[in-house]
Amino acid sequence: MIIKTENLTKTFGPIRAVDNLSLEVKEGEVFGFLGPNGAGKTTTIRLLLDFIRPDSGHASIFGLDCQKQGLEIKKDIGYLAGDVRLYDEYSGEYLTKFLASLNGGFHKEWVNELTRRFEIDMSRKVSDLSKGNKQKIGVLQALANKPKLLILDEPTSGLDPLMQIEFYKLMKELKKQGTTIFMSSHVLSEVEKVCDRVGILKKGKLIALKNIEELQREKARVVNIYFKENYNPDDFKLEGVDIQEADKDHIHLILRGEIDPLIKAMTKYHLRDVSFVEPDLEEVFLKYYEQK
Amino acid sequence: MLALFKKVFKDSKTGLIGYGIGLLAYSLVMAAIYPSFSKSGLNLDELLKNYPEALMKAFGVELTSKFTFTSYIGMEYLNLMWIIIVLFFIAFFAAKIIAAGVSDGTIELLLSRPISRLKIALSNIMVFVVGIIILEAATLLGFWLPGLWNNTVGVDWSAIFNTMLVLLLFSLAIFGYSFFFSSISSNRGKVVALSTISTLVFYIMNFIALYWKQIEWFKHITLFYYFRGGELSTGKPIIVTDALVFIGVFVVFTVAGLWYFQKRDVCVK
Numbered sequence: 001m002i003i004k005t006e007n008l009t010k011t012f013g014p015i016r017a018v019d020n021l022s023l024e025v026k027e028g029e030v031f032g033f034l035g036p037n038g039a040g041k042t043t044t045i046r047l048l049l050d051f052i053r054p055d056s057g058h059a060s061i062f063g064l065d066c067q068k069q070g071l072e073i074k075k076d077i078g079y080l081a082g083d084v085r086l087y088d089e090y091s092g093e094y095l096t097k098f099l100a101s102l103n104g105g106f107h108k109e110w111v112n113e114l115t116r117r118f119e120i121d122m123s124r125k126v127s128d129l130s131k132g133n134k135q136k137i138g139v140l141q142a143l144a145n146k147p148k149l150l151i152l153d154e155p156t157s158g159l160d161p162l163m164q165i166e167f168y169k170l171m172k173e174l175k176k177q178g179t180t181i182f183m184s185s186h187v188l189s190e191v192e193k194v195c196d197r198v199g200i201l202k203k204g205k206l207i208a209l210k211n212i213e214e215l216q217r218e219k220a221r222v223v224n225i226y227f228k229e230n231y232n233p234d235d236f237k238l239e240g241v242d243i244q245e246a247d248k249d250h251i252h253l254i255l256r257g258e259i260d261p262l263i264k265a266m267t268k269y270h271l272r273d274v275s276f277v278e279p280d281l282e283e284v285f286l287k288y289y290e291q292k
Numbered sequence: 293m294l295a296l297f298k299k300v301f302k303d304s305k306t307g308l309i310g311y312g313i314g315l316l317a318y319s320l321v322m323a324a325i326y327p328s329f330s331k332s333g334l335n336l337d338e339l340l341k342n343y344p345e346a347l348m349k350a351f352g353v354e355l356t357s358k359f360t361f362t363s364y365i366g367m368e369y370l371n372l373m374w375i376i377i378v379l380f381f382i383a384f385f386a387a388k389i390i391a392a393g394v395s396d397g398t399i400e401l402l403l404s405r406p407i408s409r410l411k412i413a414l415s416n417i418m419v420f421v422v423g424i425i426i427l428e429a430a431t432l433l434g435f436w437l438p439g440l441w442n443n444t445v446g447v448d449w450s451a452i453f454n455t456m457l458v459l460l461l462f463s464l465a466i467f468g469y470s471f472f473f474s475s476i477s478s479n480r481g482k483v484v485a486l487s488t489i490s491t492l493v494f495y496i497m498n499f500i501a502l503y504w505k506q507i508e509w510f511k512h513i514t515l516f517y518y519f520r521g522g523e524l525s526t527g528k529p530i531i532v533t534d535a536l537v538f539i540g541v542f543v544v545f546t547v548a549g550l551w552y553f554q555k556r557d558v559c560v561k
Contacts, residue, residue: 012559051403052557071406079404085397085560089303101295102405141401 001063002027002149002180003048008057010043010204017043019204020057025182025197030175032195032212033184040204041184042082045153048182049079061149075103078147082154082184084138092122092137099141106144114140117166131158139167143174150174152183156190168193192216221255222277223262228270235265296407296415301422304385308423311381312430315374319434322369326361362448362455363525365435370455371521378427378463383487385423386470387480389416390553394478397560409554417471417546424463428456448527455524461538462519466491468545475549478559491515515541 003025010018018040025031033041046052048059050070059066061073086095100106115122118136126134135158142150156164171181171194185191191198191212198215200208210218226249233246240257249272255262266274390413393399402412435447470487477483494514501510501517511517518534 046559049404051400052559053555071408074404074406077404079400081397081400081560083397085400087303087398087401098295098299099401099405102402102407104406 001025001060002029003031003059003061003182004063005044005048005059006057008044008047008059009055010047010052011055016204018047018054021201021204021206022057023199023206023209025180027180028175028178029197030171030181030195031183032191032198033182033201034186034188034191034198035184035201036186039201041201042153043204044201045079045151045182045184048151049074049077076145076148078142078145078150080138080142080150080152080155082157084134084158086126086134086137086141088127089125091125092120092140095126095137096122096141096144100144103145107146110146111140111144114143117170118163132160132163135159136163143170148179150179150181150183152181154185154187155183156185156187164190217257217259219256221259223253223255224273224275224277225251225253225266226272226274227251228272231269235268236262238262238265293407293411293415296402296412297418300416300419303388304419304423307381307384308426311377311427315377315427316430316434318369318373318377319431320437322365323361323435323438326364329364360448360525362451362527363522365452366455366521366525370431370459370525371519374431374459375462375519378424378459379466379488379491381423381427382420382463382467382470383484385420386467386474386487387483389413389471389474391474391477391483392480394558394560395480399558400560403558410550413471413475413550413553417467420467421464424460424467428460432456448525451525451527454530455521458519458521458524458530458535458538461535461542462515465515465538465541465545468542468549472545472549472552475553475556478561 001024003023005024006022008018008021009016021040021044033044035041043052047054048061048066050066053067062076064073066073090098096106096111114120118139120133120136120140121129124133126137129137135156139155139159142152156167159167168190175181175194181194183191183195195212197209197211199206200210228249230248231251233243233251236243236246236251236253238261240255241262242254242256243251244254245252390399393402399412403409432452435452439447466487469490470483473483473486477486495516497510498514498516501508501514515538518531518537520528520531520534524530
């Protein structure tokens with residue numbers, strides 16, 4: 001297990017920011033930590049990085065105690081804060097050089113590659129950069145030591161769409177190389193793109209832990225099937241399927257759950273067209289928030 | 293740790309140069325105008341004897357001795373003005389170590405790296421010690437330079453060095469509690485205010501204690517009581533107890549600050 005928390009709890013006065021959180025993140029997994037602002041995502045990350053100390057419970061990374069063996073853990077971690085704060089008076093180049101000296105050196109070719117891919121101007125002072133460009137430097141400094149574990153707090157905030165695409169591409173490459181990624185987000189489409197598994201957090205409590213496929217299966221998909229021949233609507237009375245409208249050569253239904261039985265039912269007929277309207281995870285997310 | 297020391301030193305360079313030039317210039321001006329004081333024919337010893345003793349003590353003037361360049365420098369510069377100037381350097385420097393990093397969020401950059409909180413704080417403390425020595429050197433340079441072309445400025449170097457040594461310890465003591473405020477706070481402004489106000493309160497307490505015999509004991513809890521600038525400028529030796537009080541305050545508050553920083557939550561907003 002790369003990350004493991006057991007009954008992790010942190011309160012700030014009367015607010016229970018993280019409430020008995022127990023979760024595990026496996027090696028090579030991309031884990032999405034979902035929740036709106038104030039759900040406890042950043043607090044959990046800060047507990048993992050030992051910026052703050054838990055009231056109770058335990059957290060470990062690489063099997064090492066986050067509080068007692070934090071320095072050992074941090075050798076193999078890359079961290080990107082939600083709101084990247086850098087030294088304003090430094091250039092990207094100097095900042096990278098300084099952070100490299102704390103990490104015992106960065107891989108020069110890798111830093112150059114990241115600089116090129118994210119089109120970072122390393123010579124400019126941080127104070128002269130836009131929020132997006134600061135975020136790019138933040139991404140670079142998180143990845144520069146080729147960490148075994150990446151902890152990313154809202155990683156694409158401030159990145160323009162092109163850079164976001166580059167970022168997702170990079171995440172997929174790192175996953176292939178075996179990097180474990182723990183990322184918090186409230187942008188569900190982002191999580192859907194890169195994560196294997198998600199945990200949904202509400203008021204500090206973990207209210208759902210699902211594979212991305214499971215979560216996607218829970219999405220209500222609107223399906224329209226157009227037939228070249230007569231069909232029997234009873235063939236489509238399947239588990240998880242609500243028939244909304246059935247005409248002579250067209251059926252309009254909502255699918256919640258496994259798609260396989262529906263595909264099998266469709267293959268009995270000659271079809272003219274099929275359309276799936278995919279709502280994003282937002283709906284599923286809201287469902288959890290309304291239910292629990 | 294060396295990398296962090298270099299970084300902190302680089303960050304402090306502008307401030308050090310500014311304060312260094314300021315102190316050097318002040319020393320030069322003081323040394324430059326001293327001959328006109330001594331040649332003016334004014335009997336300064338007689339003049340000063342007209343002032344209340346408590347006031348003279350507060351300004352570090354020892355009335356039992358002859359008015360010399362060293363006592364003049366003590367009274368006009370080292371025993372109060374120098375401390376006020378350096379107090380601001382100390383307060384801003386201490387605030388920068390932890391509180392400013394928390395309030396501007398940059399401390400997360402360091403804490404996410406394999407470097408301990410202890411090393412982060414210690415490298416800053418080391419830069420402070422080096423910095424204060426540089427400021428003292430700049431001050432001394434200002435006393436030394438005029439002697440190159442004007443030998444009428446008679447400097448009692450032994451007395452000056454003793455004064456500067458005690459000032460160094462005094463600065464460390466002020467830094468000790470300023471660092472403690474920084475380690476418990478997340479607000480740079482608050483640390484600067486707390487450091488400067490508490491130092492000024494010490495000064496006022498000492499001043500009041502010199503006037504009112506009923507609350508004379510007050511002086512023992514103010515740092516200024518242990519800085520006997522007037523006596524040092526007359527060539528009297530450093531009182532070991534005074535030095536130990538400054539060292540003690542520095543050590544106790546610095547250790548308390550380090551301990552608290554190790555334990556505290558660092559919550560960047």
